[in-house]
Amino acid sequence: MKGLQSNDLIARIIRYRIAYLWFAPFLILFVIFWAWPILFSFNLSLHKWQMLGKPTFVGLRNFGYLFKDEYFWTSFYNTLYYFLTIVPLRTFLALVIAFVLNSPQVRWKEGFRIIYVLPYVTAPIYVALLFKVLMAEGGGWINVFLEQAFGIQPVPWLVSPAWSKISVSTVVYWNGFGFYMLILLGGLQKIPKDLYEAAAIDGANQVRCFFRITVPLMLPIIAFIMIISTIEIFSLFEAPLLLTEGGPGVSSITLTLQLWRNAFDYFKMGYASAYAVVIFLAVVFLSALQLKWFKSK
Amino acid sequence: MFIVVLLTIFSVVTFAAGQQEATAEALKGKVTMSGGAYLMRSAQDVWDTGSMPAKYPNIKFKATGYPYLEYAKKMKIAIAANESDPDILVVHSRWIQDFLALDLVIPITDHINKDDQVTEALLEVTIDDEIYGYIYEIAPVVMYYRNDIMEEMGFDLPTTLDQYFAVGRKIAAAGKYWDLIDPAGGTHVAAIEREFLNFITQLGGDVFGKDGSVILNTAKGKGVEAAQLYYRLFKADFTGHINAERPEGFTAVKEGKVAGNYIGYAWVHRMRDAIKEGDPTFGEWRMGTPPSLVPGGARSGSETGTWVFINKLSDNKKAAIEVAKYFGHSLEGQSALANKHVIIGGYKPALEYLQDHSAAWPLLGGQGVQAKIAEILLTQKVPIAHADPAMGEAQDILRDYLTRMLNEEMTPKEAMDAAASKIQKAQELK
Numbered sequence: 001m002k003g004l005q006s007n008d009l010i011a012r013i014i015r016y017r018i019a020y021l022w023f024a025p026f027l028i029l030f031v032i033f034w035a036w037p038i039l040f041s042f043n044l045s046l047h048k049w050q051m052l053g054k055p056t057f058v059g060l061r062n063f064g065y066l067f068k069d070e071y072f073w074t075s076f077y078n079t080l081y082y083f084l085t086i087v088p089l090r091t092f093l094a095l096v097i098a099f100v101l102n103s104p105q106v107r108w109k110e111g112f113r114i115i116y117v118l119p120y121v122t123a124p125i126y127v128a129l130l131f132k133v134l135m136a137e138g139g140g141w142i143n144v145f146l147e148q149a150f151g152i153q154p155v156p157w158l159v160s161p162a163w164s165k166i167s168v169s170t171v172v173y174w175n176g177f178g179f180y181m182l183i184l185l186g187g188l189q190k191i192p193k194d195l196y197e198a199a200a201i202d203g204a205n206q207v208r209c210f211f212r213i214t215v216p217l218m219l220p221i222i223a224f225i226m227i228i229s230t231i232e233i234f235s236l237f238e239a240p241l242l243l244t245e246g247g248p249g250v251s252s253i254t255l256t257l258q259l260w261r262n263a264f265d266y267f268k269m270g271y272a273s274a275y276a277v278v279i280f281l282a283v284v285f286l287s288a289l290q291l292k293w294f295k296s297k
Numbered sequence: 298m299f300i301v302v303l304l305t306i307f308s309v310v311t312f313a314a315g316q317q318e319a320t321a322e323a324l325k326g327k328v329t330m331s332g333g334a335y336l337m338r339s340a341q342d343v344w345d346t347g348s349m350p351a352k353y354p355n356i357k358f359k360a361t362g363y364p365y366l367e368y369a370k371k372m373k374i375a376i377a378a379n380e381s382d383p384d385i386l387v388v389h390s391r392w393i394q395d396f397l398a399l400d401l402v403i404p405i406t407d408h409i410n411k412d413d414q415v416t417e418a419l420l421e422v423t424i425d426d427e428i429y430g431y432i433y434e435i436a437p438v439v440m441y442y443r444n445d446i447m448e449e450m451g452f453d454l455p456t457t458l459d460q461y462f463a464v465g466r467k468i469a470a471a472g473k474y475w476d477l478i479d480p481a482g483g484t485h486v487a488a489i490e491r492e493f494l495n496f497i498t499q500l501g502g503d504v505f506g507k508d509g510s511v512i513l514n515t516a517k518g519k520g521v522e523a524a525q526l527y528y529r530l531f532k533a534d535f536t537g538h539i540n541a542e543r544p545e546g547f548t549a550v551k552e553g554k555v556a557g558n559y560i561g562y563a564w565v566h567r568m569r570d571a572i573k574e575g576d577p578t579f580g581e582w583r584m585g586t587p588p589s590l591v592p593g594g595a596r597s598g599s600e601t602g603t604w605v606f607i608n609k610l611s612d613n614k615k616a617a618i619e620v621a622k623y624f625g626h627s628l629e630g631q632s633a634l635a636n637k638h639v640i641i642g643g644y645k646p647a648l649e650y651l652q653d654h655s656a657a658w659p660l661l662g663g664q665g666v667q668a669k670i671a672e673i674l675l676t677q678k679v680p681i682a683h684a685d686p687a688m689g690e691a692q693d694i695l696r697d698y699l700t701r702m703l704n705e706e707m708t709p710k711e712a713m714d715a716a717a718s719k720i721q722k723a724q725e726l727k
Contacts, residue, residue: 050727051377052399065726070719138545159481159540161704248481249700264370266690267395271726 038280045273055270062274072275074250075258076282078165079234082254085169087229090177091222098184099210113182120178127175128242132158135167135243161251164244168252172239176232180225187221188214216297223294227287234283255279324616325355330624331372332387335566336433336603337362339638340387340624347633349623356616365389365485369689376401376610384617386606387433387624393422393604395686397429402606404429408618409626415643415674417681422604430604431625432643434634437597437670437679438495438587441564442557444662445581446473454585456596458526461588465535465557473556474537476530477546480703482696486563487541489527489703490695494600495561497523498680499590504695504720505685511724514710514717524702524709526590530559531703547571551578559587561600562670565639565661574659581662584669586677597673599681602643635667641674648675690723691716 013020045062047055066072097116101109119127134141135157146152157167191214199209215222236254240246246253246261255275263272330340337360344350344358361383363371369392375382388396396402404427411419414432422430442454450471455461465475483489497503502519505511512518530536539546541558549555551572558564565584572579589596605625611617623630631647634640636656641648648671655665673679685691694716702712 048726050395050399051373052401062726065722069722136544138543138548156481159479247696247700249697261693265366265693266687266723266727267370267373268726 041273041276044270045277047270047273049269050267051269058270062271063278065271066274066278071250071253071258072255072278075253075255078251078253079236079255081165082169082172082236083230083233085165086173086176086233087226090173090180091225091229094177094181094225095184095215095218095222096210098181098188099214101181101185102188113185116181117178119175120182122175124175124238125242127171128239131167131171132243158244159248161248164248164252168240168243171243172233172236175239176229180229183225184218184221187218191217219294219297223291226290226294230286230290231283234279234286255282324353324619326613326616327357327359328385328613328616328620329383330358330360330385330387330605330620331383332360332362332368332433332603333365333389334362334368335638336387336640339634339640343624343630343633343637344620346637347623347629349620349630353616353619356620358620369395372396373401376608379610381608381610381612384608384611384613385621386608387603388430388606389603390421390601390682390684391689391692392684393430393606394684394688396606397422397424398686401609402429403609403614405431405607405618405621408622413626413645415645415648415679417679418599418602418604418643421602421681421684422606430606431621433603433605433625434640435599435602435643435674435679435681436561436563437599437673437677438492438499438560439562439597439670439673440557440559440585440587442583442585443555443580444583446471446556455588456586457588457592458590461559462533465533468556469533469535471556473535473554474539474549475535475557476533476559477537477539477541477549477555478527478531478703479540480531480538480700481540482700483540484542486561486567487546488692488696489699490692491561491600492559493523493527493695493699494682494692495598496527496590498598498600498682499587499595500526501591501594501680503683504691505683505688507683509685509724511717511721513720514713518717520713520717521710524699524713527699528702528709542567544571550580551576553578553580562641562666563639565658565666568660572660579660583661583664584666586669586673595677595680597677597679599679602681635671639666641667641670643674645675647671685724687720687724687727691720694719694723 044055046057046059048058048062049055100106101112106112137143137154137156137159140157142157143154147154155163157163195213196209199213204212235256237256237260240252240254240257244252246257256279259272259275259279262268262275330337341360344360349356349358362368369388372383372386372388386396386402406426406428409428409431411428415435418432418435419428422428440454446468447454450467452464452467455464468475477487478489478492479487483492494504497519500519500523502512502517502523504513504518504520506517513520531538537549537555539549541560541564562584568582586596605621607614607617607621624634625631625642626644628644628647628650631642631644632650632654634642635647635651636654641651651667651671653668655668655671657663658666698707698712698716701707702709707715
């Protein structure tokens with residue numbers, strides 16, 4: 001049976017060889033730059049390696065240390081914090097803004113879309129550097145404004161453990177908002193207008209329309225956004241690195257930043273790979289959970 | 298007879314000159330050097346404006362710099378890829394033991410006179426009597442102070458810890474700061490873990506023993522003592538909780554709020570960037586020797602330095618050694634680095650030379666900064682923190698726990714015990 005099946009596959013490949021030839025470059029690149037590095041990383045997580053010389057097999061030791069490592073749990077907690085403070089609120093507000101921008105009553109829609117998307121098209125590194133200047137404790141524009149307008153003493157946005165995560169969250173939120181709003185706007189434009197007309201005839205107001213028509217019909221797109229947001233937050237790197245370097249202390253460090261430090265600052269490639277495996281599994285688990293929840297709705 | 302002697306002398310001299318010419322001509326090809334951005338810019342400038350291009354016309358020298366935290370990984374990636382580039386590696390103490398432990402560099406014992414190098418720094422790159430690097434830079438801690446305020450208040454620069462605190466209390470009473478410590482952890486020169494390492498070495502302790510064991514929280518390591526002193530200094534009325542390198546630090550300086558700062562000498566570079574020469578609000582700053590922290594102890598310490606190594610994979614080792622020697626073991630190279638770029642190394646003849654030939658710094662009232670640092674290095678036997686392959690991570694761990702200690706989440710002993718435990722685990726995973 002098995003032999004027959006592999007014969008079928010070969011026959012199919014020969015039969016559709018042109019299609020497979022077109023597909024081959026992508027497949028080759030995919031294997032070299034995606035599949036192979038992931039498999040290599042999985043394997044490396046079972047070794048100790050400083051990038052030079054041969055890796056030494058240590059089994060699950062790296063994982064044993066990882067789950068007892070205070071810095072791992074701190075970075076995991078911080079990453080979850082960013083997820084919970086950014087993703088739900090950003091998704092909801094992006095949907096609201098998209099809903100408003102999709103409304104026929106709003107003028108100058110294109111202009112607003114550009115304004116919202118501009119932060120997204122700016123590279124995260126520049127956004128982080130800009131906010132590093134704006135949020136500087138002494139002489140930063142935000143503090144200068146707050147002091148002159150409201151008499152508020154300078155806030156240590158980036159240099160206080162109490163504020164560092166809030167500051168990083170704000171920057172990430174601002175940087176990515178436009179992208180998700182645009183995706184949701186595209187989805188909204190596919191909803192048939194007559195549904196809203198029918199609802200209006202039945203006496204439904206805008207708010208009821210939003211929660212009873214828009215949200216249920218947008219669930220597949222919201223699910224997609226939640227999943228890519230999950231990937232985004234679990235791979236959050238530039239903002240915490242450039243704004244706070246993960247500090248003060250480790251108060252704003254993320255899993256990916258901690259992974260990067262272990263790999264390229266401390267040259268503990270095996271241990272860093274263990275981080276990578278855990279991040280991968282966490283993203284898969286959370287994404288599956290979210291998909292299951294959305295499917296149930 | 299006379300003619301025979303004359304001819305003999307002439308032959309010997311011609312032969313020797315010919316040998317020198319042959320050596321200079323024999324050394325040729327590309328020689329590349331890599332390290333931190335500022336150090337490499339300085340090296341390129343010193344090479345281009347010195348006598349070496351004329352002496353070795355066939356050597357093409359290029360120094361390439363990267364940001365401080367980037368260059369070590371770039372070097373390792375290059376070496377992992379079996380590249381012969383760079384031929385010369387200029388590495389900070391945070392990483393040197395890593396490079397030595399991985400056997401990435403060759404010994405230069407036959408090309409150095411160790412008595413001409415500052416001993417404490419040379420020992421860091423000496424393994425089983427083999428020397429692996431020239432000292433490129435040593436960064437001792439110094440005492441910056443407002444000379445006009447000190448004269449006005451009638452103080453001399455303190456030489457002991459008790460005197461330092463006594464002067465500090467009076468400075469605080471006058472509404473000024475005598476030191477600056479950033480409770481958020483600091484940055485680069487003002488990083489709290491670097492300041493702490495200066496303290497621990499001055500106290501005669503260290504984070505790592507020479508055998509690689511973590512001694513931070515032991516009696517020998519004196520980490521708890523250093524942490525208690527650092528905490529005491531932070532809590533003192535005279536210490537401003539400001540970052541000395543950020544704009545707010547220099548704003549406080551220009552507002553006349555700061556009368557002193559106990560910090561690595563490289564703060565002078567930040568001053569030069571932040572303060573316009575002739576700015577009357579800056580005050581009369583000077584650089585002085587810090588106090589000793591224990592009776593009879595060294596009046597300075599150093600948490601870092603940089604050393605010049607030769608890449609084992611270099612395919613132009615002879616030329617690379619000559620170039621490395623120029624930067625780490627020659628009067629011209631070391632004095633030019635010092636006078637033009639304030640990079641003070643460990644070559645004793647150059648340090649002695651700098652005592653009388655130091656460039657005047659208008660920003661510090663015409664003081665010869667290089668002369669002061671050279672004097673400290675020559676007279677104080679400045680101890681240097683021993684770097685383990687896990688030193689990079691150890692510094693980050695120290696910064697984290699010191700931050701918690703300064704923010705009163707932990708006592709000094711708890712902070713040092715926790716840091717020591719974490720550093721040990723970091724070593725095991727390396």
